[in-house]
Amino acid sequence: MAKVDLDWDNLGFAYQPISKRFVANYKDGKWEEGGLSDKANIEVNECAGIMQYCQQVFEGLKAYKTEDGRVVTFRPDQNAKRMYNSAKRIEMPPVPEEMFLRAVDEVVAANKDWIPPFESGGALYLRPYLFATGEVIGVKPADEYQFRLFGTPVGNYFKNGVKPISICVSDFDRAAPRGTGNIKAGLNYAMSLYPYILAHAKGFDENMFLDPATRTYVEETGGANFLFVTKDNTIVTPKSDSILPSITRRSLVTIAEHLGYKVETRPVKFDEVKEFAEAGVCGTAAVICPVGRVTRGDEVINIPSGMKEMGPVLTKLYKTLRGIQLCKIDAPEPGWVHEVK
Numbered sequence: 436m437a438k439v440d441l442d443w444d445n446l447g448f449a450y451q452p453i454s455k456r457f458v459a460n461y462k463d464g465k466w467e468e469g470g471l472s473d474k475a476n477i478e479v480n481e482c483a484g485i486m487q488y489c490q491q492v493f494e495g496l497k498a499y500k501t502e503d504g505r506v507v508t509f510r511p512d513q514n515a516k517r518m519y520n521s522a523k524r525i526e527m528p529p530v531p532e533e534m535f536l537r538a539v540d541e542v543v544a545a546n547k548d549w550i551p552p553f554e555s556g557g558a559l560y561l562r563p564y565l566f567a568t569g570e571v572i573g574v575k576p577a578d579e580y581q582f583r584l585f586g587t588p589v590g591n592y593f594k595n596g597v598k599p600i601s602i603c604v605s606d607f608d609r610a611a612p613r614g615t616g617n618i619k620a621g622l623n624y625a626m627s628l629y630p631y632i633l634a635h636a637k638g639f640d641e642n643m644f645l646d647p648a649t650r651t652y653v654e655e656t657g658g659a660n661f662l663f664v665t666k667d668n669t670i671v672t673p674k675s676d677s678i679l680p681s682i683t684r685r686s687l688v689t690i691a692e693h694l695g696y697k698v699e700t701r702p703v704k705f706d707e708v709k710e711f712a713e714a715g716v717c718g719t720a721a722v723i724c725p726v727g728r729v730t731r732g733d734e735v736i737n738i739p740s741g742m743k744e745m746g747p748v749l750t751k752l753y754k755t756l757r758g759i760q761l762c763k764i765d766a767p768e769p770g771w772v773h774e775v776k
């Protein structure tokens with residue numbers, strides 16, 4: 436394989452096709468074995484289920500190079516399980532965990548030259564997804580599907596230093612009560628684009644969505660869960676059936692408990708936000724991105740940790756999780772870091 440020549444220190448978060456991706460088709464009630472492909476483009480029928488009724492679910496995870504030259508992924512089994520659950524919610528044949536994990540390993544192993552060097556702080560972002568290729572015109576689940584997993588090299592999220600974000604409470608809702616907020620599906624993102632563009636136009640980085648039924652509880656942003664820290668260093672994270680169960684958030688909670696912090700996973704009233712000492716959002720992209728300001732209409736809440744840096748407790752959690760991902764710190768549970776040979 437020819438050595439890949441990219442400007443590793445200046446990668447952003449943009450799609451860049453790499454050598455190989457994994458493709459497997461579901462037909463006649465079963466999954467084929469699947470394997471690597473050179474083809475980045477997909478041809479589907481004009482009446483494919485994905486084109487008409489949006490049957491699609493996806494995942495996101497990263498492969499990293501460690502300082503001693505190993506290549507690792509972080510808890511890929513959790514992504515496999517989550518996509519399994521997402522698929523069932525929209526009547527798609529779930530991708531078996533074995534195939535999902537094999538796809539991650541095969542794509543990472545076949546594209547090692549596309550993984551940014553350790554020193555750059557970047558990663559190979561992996562995007563597994565499942566969509567309906569079978570034809571449907573009357574509303575029903577399709578009977579043919581494709582599972583794909585591609586990767587794209589991405590830069591260090593904090594290459595210009597950690598910068599807290601300013602967010603606003605959206606006038607729109609992200610997910611209906613008893614809807615699809617707890618699965619990772621493209622449809623949840625399509626409807627968040629309008630509020631996202633609106634927030635940007637008003638100078639905010641992100642939206643905070645509230646619970647759609649009462650608009651009194653904090654849910655999440657369009658693509659990341661919240662973590663708060665109280666003045667006495669208790670970690671608080673919202674609980675709701677319409678929040679997407681972030682693997683980063685669940686990992687940080689486990690780490691926090693191991694470090695001896697008190698953690699509360701419970702409904703969080705918006706009225707509590709002004710009492711917190713630190714706030715952040717968490718997800719695969721940044722691990723933790725601090726939130727410095729929350730605006731709801733005329734009310735502006737300046738989080739005490741401010742707009743210059745991440746607060747001390749979130750910094751501790753961030754450094755511990757990054758240390759685990761890069762094999763510098765032992766994980767609190769076995770199997771968190773998976774080496775790809």
Ligand SMILES: *Cc1c(COP(=O)(O)O)cnc(C)c1O
Binds near residue numbers: 679720
């Ligand atoms: C993917 C996603 C997250 C973050 O999940 P991670 O597993 O930590 O990357 C949070 N919220 C939503 C809506 C998401 O789609």
